[in-house]
Amino acid sequence: MGKNVIIVGGGFAGISAAKKLAESDFNVTIVDKTNHHLFQPLLYQVATAALSPGDIAMPIRGIFTKQKNVTVVLGEVTGIDKESRRVHLKNGSNLPFHYLILAPGAQYNYFGNDSWKEHAPGLKTLSDALKIRERILFSLEKAEQIIDPAKRKPFLTYVVIGGGPTGVEMAGSIAEIAKRSMMRDFRNIKPEETQIYLVEAAGRILNGFDEPLPEKGLKTLKNMGVEVLLNLPVQEIKKNGVQVDGQFIETPNVIWGAGVKASPLIQKLGVEIDRMGRAMVEPDLSIPGDDYIFVAGDAAHVKDEDGNPLPGLAPVAMQQGKYLGNFIKNGQKPSQRKPFRYVDKGTMATIGRAKAVADIRGFKFSGFFAWLMWGLIHIFFLIGFRNRFRVFAEWIWHYITFKRGVRLIAKEEEG
Amino acid sequence: MGKNVIIVGGGFAGISAAKKLAESDFNVTIVDKTNHHLFQPLLYQVATAALSPGDIAMPIRGIFTKQKNVTVVLGEVTGIDKESRRVHLKNGSNLPFHYLILAPGAQYNYFGNDSWKEHAPGLKTLSDALKIRERILFSLEKAEQIIDPAKRKPFLTYVVIGGGPTGVEMAGSIAEIAKRSMMRDFRNIKPEETQIYLVEAAGRILNGFDEPLPEKGLKTLKNMGVEVLLNLPVQEIKKNGVQVDGQFIETPNVIWGAGVKASPLIQKLGVEIDRMGRAMVEPDLSIPGDDYIFVAGDAAHVKDEDGNPLPGLAPVAMQQGKYLGNFIKNGQKPSQRKPFRYVDKGTMATIGRAKAVADIRGFKFSGFFAWLMWGLIHIFFLIGFRNRFRVFAEWIWHYITFKRGVRLIAKEEEG
Numbered sequence: 001m002g003k004n005v006i007i008v009g010g011g012f013a014g015i016s017a018a019k020k021l022a023e024s025d026f027n028v029t030i031v032d033k034t035n036h037h038l039f040q041p042l043l044y045q046v047a048t049a050a051l052s053p054g055d056i057a058m059p060i061r062g063i064f065t066k067q068k069n070v071t072v073v074l075g076e077v078t079g080i081d082k083e084s085r086r087v088h089l090k091n092g093s094n095l096p097f098h099y100l101i102l103a104p105g106a107q108y109n110y111f112g113n114d115s116w117k118e119h120a121p122g123l124k125t126l127s128d129a130l131k132i133r134e135r136i137l138f139s140l141e142k143a144e145q146i147i148d149p150a151k152r153k154p155f156l157t158y159v160v161i162g163g164g165p166t167g168v169e170m171a172g173s174i175a176e177i178a179k180r181s182m183m184r185d186f187r188n189i190k191p192e193e194t195q196i197y198l199v200e201a202a203g204r205i206l207n208g209f210d211e212p213l214p215e216k217g218l219k220t221l222k223n224m225g226v227e228v229l230l231n232l233p234v235q236e237i238k239k240n241g242v243q244v245d246g247q248f249i250e251t252p253n254v255i256w257g258a259g260v261k262a263s264p265l266i267q268k269l270g271v272e273i274d275r276m277g278r279a280m281v282e283p284d285l286s287i288p289g290d291d292y293i294f295v296a297g298d299a300a301h302v303k304d305e306d307g308n309p310l311p312g313l314a315p316v317a318m319q320q321g322k323y324l325g326n327f328i329k330n331g332q333k334p335s336q337r338k339p340f341r342y343v344d345k346g347t348m349a350t351i352g353r354a355k356a357v358a359d360i361r362g363f364k365f366s367g368f369f370a371w372l373m374w375g376l377i378h379i380f381f382l383i384g385f386r387n388r389f390r391v392f393a394e395w396i397w398h399y400i401t402f403k404r405g406v407r408l409i410a411k412e413e414e415g
Numbered sequence: 416m417g418k419n420v421i422i423v424g425g426g427f428a429g430i431s432a433a434k435k436l437a438e439s440d441f442n443v444t445i446v447d448k449t450n451h452h453l454f455q456p457l458l459y460q461v462a463t464a465a466l467s468p469g470d471i472a473m474p475i476r477g478i479f480t481k482q483k484n485v486t487v488v489l490g491e492v493t494g495i496d497k498e499s500r501r502v503h504l505k506n507g508s509n510l511p512f513h514y515l516i517l518a519p520g521a522q523y524n525y526f527g528n529d530s531w532k533e534h535a536p537g538l539k540t541l542s543d544a545l546k547i548r549e550r551i552l553f554s555l556e557k558a559e560q561i562i563d564p565a566k567r568k569p570f571l572t573y574v575v576i577g578g579g580p581t582g583v584e585m586a587g588s589i590a591e592i593a594k595r596s597m598m599r600d601f602r603n604i605k606p607e608e609t610q611i612y613l614v615e616a617a618g619r620i621l622n623g624f625d626e627p628l629p630e631k632g633l634k635t636l637k638n639m640g641v642e643v644l645l646n647l648p649v650q651e652i653k654k655n656g657v658q659v660d661g662q663f664i665e666t667p668n669v670i671w672g673a674g675v676k677a678s679p680l681i682q683k684l685g686v687e688i689d690r691m692g693r694a695m696v697e698p699d700l701s702i703p704g705d706d707y708i709f710v711a712g713d714a715a716h717v718k719d720e721d722g723n724p725l726p727g728l729a730p731v732a733m734q735q736g737k738y739l740g741n742f743i744k745n746g747q748k749p750s751q752r753k754p755f756r757y758v759d760k761g762t763m764a765t766i767g768r769a770k771a772v773a774d775i776r777g778f779k780f781s782g783f784f785a786w787l788m789w790g791l792i793h794i795f796f797l798i799g800f801r802n803r804f805r806v807f808a809e810w811i812w813h814y815i816t817f818k819r820g821v822r823l824i825a826k827e828e829e830g
Contacts, residue, residue: 035824054467054821061600071602074556141489185476406469409450
């Protein structure tokens with residue numbers, strides 16, 4: 001009788017672990033709040049109408065169609081019973097486990113200011129991306145109908161908070177829409193009227209990259225018309241704007257990319273957590289005092305060789321998932337498990353059309369070549385031939401025509 | 416100074432009229448409640464996860480990017496002032512016109528039973544299609560987690576109401592999902608458990624087609640596992656099922672395709688309307704007593720050569736739009752306008768994978784060849800090379816793999 005492996009979360013860590021265990025003697029169950037695996041690095045492109053949800057999301061069932069030992073459950077975990085070795089779901093059912101991998105990911109951290117969440121959505125789920133897309137498209141439509149340029153300025157103002165890769169990618173993308181590719185479709189509003197701000201509390205953007213990449217990123221953003229405001233923590237976000245030290249930026253268009261924290265599910269484990277709510281795990285990713293419960297991905301605090309925590313990036317989550325899948329499959333006893341070691345193959349961020357920054361094993365690239373590489377690598381990691389083909393086709397189209405393919409507001413105009 | 420043509424509605428009639436007037440001396444304004452033109456004949460494929468919204472919808476602005484005399488306004492018309500020749504919008508603004516084309520389309524008619532609308536959505540907008548898609552995918556996920564086959568049966572039961580092309584296409588599509596293409600992804604539920612009903616009040620389906628096509632359609636549906644119930648008007652629709660004469664079908668999955676009525680906007684015109692709320696128009700599509708206000712598309716009651724009203728089909732709307740655009744462009748006086756004559760090039764309906772029925776100028780086709788033709792013609796009429804390519808690629812994928820590409824539930828699991 002096979003042992004039960006329960007994987008909570010169908011993101012990079014969870015899917016990678018499940019793939020290693022596919023077609024083995026283990027009964028694998030993946031539990032996720034949505035029915036799909038989301039390729040998060042490209043989520044900002046759904047938010048800026050360059051890709052469809054269907055291009056970057058794959059039903060988890062579809063990934064494991066042929067692997068009969070993998071079951072998928074659409075559900076939300078509400079509790080973990082370490083005594084009886086069961087996971088409790090919101091719908092009242094519970095699932096027994098021999099091995100439990102918790103990879104529930106992260107969410108946006110508003111540093112205690114939960115009221116900001118409504119005015120400044122983050123970008124973690126498809127639902128987020130579609131909400132942001134709607135807001136951006138709607139702001140252009142709204143501005144188009146206002147005759148007085150002063151009155152329409154707020155609708156043509158966009159504030160992205162957070163100078164990490166997500167914030168930089170969003171700001172660059174919005175600059176493309178609002179300053180270039182879509183403006184020919186409008187008759188009243190002009191590209192010069194739009195104002196995009198990238199607001200960062202620290203002294204520089206792209207903090208995880210080494211120079212000269214942050215400098216190049218900054219230059220590219222400025223050339224695209226994004227105003228980068230450094231050393232400016234956000235003080236207040238209201239429905240009609242953002243307050244930073246020295247000015248109030250009037251706009252309904254605020255996007256949050258400034259801080260993440262681990263899923264609150266981690267708090268139910270009763271283990272030590274860091275400032276971001278991530279579980280402090282052992283070298284084999286198990287939780288202290290339990291050799292058969294693991295945390296992986298953005299929700300885990302794992303130290304690298306220098307004693308620093310690994311960042312919440314896709315390749316980190318993927319490697320952790322594979323690592324766990326491997327030793328579970330090999331039936332290694334706790335004492336036999338080697339510690340997890342992350343192999344850093346490089347990081348990259350794109351900054352709008354045909355520009356990116358990349359650091360591959362110390363070789364630093366920027367500009368068009370980096371962007372090509374970024375594109376190819378992201379397509380490679382997409383799950384499923386169909387998705388790869390669609391995204392590739394969509395990008396070719398966009399590059400040639402400057403048009404963004406998916407500019408849809410699905411809800412009807414509400415006055 | 417150019418004259419103003421206002422077109423209310425960005426559907427087939429509106430877009431066709433605007434295209435004729437593009438790059439002319441007229442100032443054309445298209446007003447629509449959404450920002451996109453929707454290729455409605457393929458909407459059922461979005462509802463059954465075979466196509467993405469972006470594949471069949473095109474931003475109206477994007478269609479007229481180069482035609483500088485065409486302006487697009489996202490808005491809802493609340494009134495038409497014939498005296499001052501102005502159209503009033505919900506946001507308070509008003510637009511002056513010399514020519515007014517009203518093409519607001521149709522909506523579903525619940526024959527006075529408005530409470531049914533919540534339980535049995537129709538299929539007219541992207542929003543409808545996404546709601547239905549979510550319901551179908553969610554029902555499978557829900558059933559998968561219920562151990563007792565009797566308790567899960569309602570979730571695997573689907574009722575489509577209305578035996579016209581829309582109902583037939585939906586029923587056939589659901590049969591594909593629930594009986595074939597997706598079932599391999601599930602571990603507990605089996606294709607044999609699903610039950611699909613097509614309920615029709617009259618004595619036969621596909622009433623607008625001549626024999627032997629309805630007979631062939633019926634046979635195909637039965638072979639696909641759809642149970643067709645004829646002569647059974649719906650008596651009641653509740654949250655948990657449908658009451659027809661003789662039985663109560665327990666299910667949360669009910670889709671309405673049984674009756675349409677014109678947009679309520681038509682009632683504001685103060686002209687005679689038919690049972691379906693359509694405006695009784697003159698032979699040149701103008702309203703009685705006013706030579707410069709027109710109604711076209713599904714909202715117009717236009718008689719054919721036999722005195723019967725033309726059906727609410729895409730080619731009818733397209734031809735009417737072109738007709739109006741032409742004589743407006745030519746500046747023809749009312750007395751010079753020839754009456755509108757519809758040229759029937761044929762009708763078709765698809766019934767699932769690789770089967771369809773078609774009647775082209777009296778030549779009747781069915782089966783695989785009809786389906787190929789249906790596919791090619793629909794792709795031809797899609798607006799935009801990009802959309803044509805995407806839909807073509809999606810269908811090839813689907814045909815080869817039996818997989819449906821867009822099985823996404825975007826909202827998170829709600830317990």
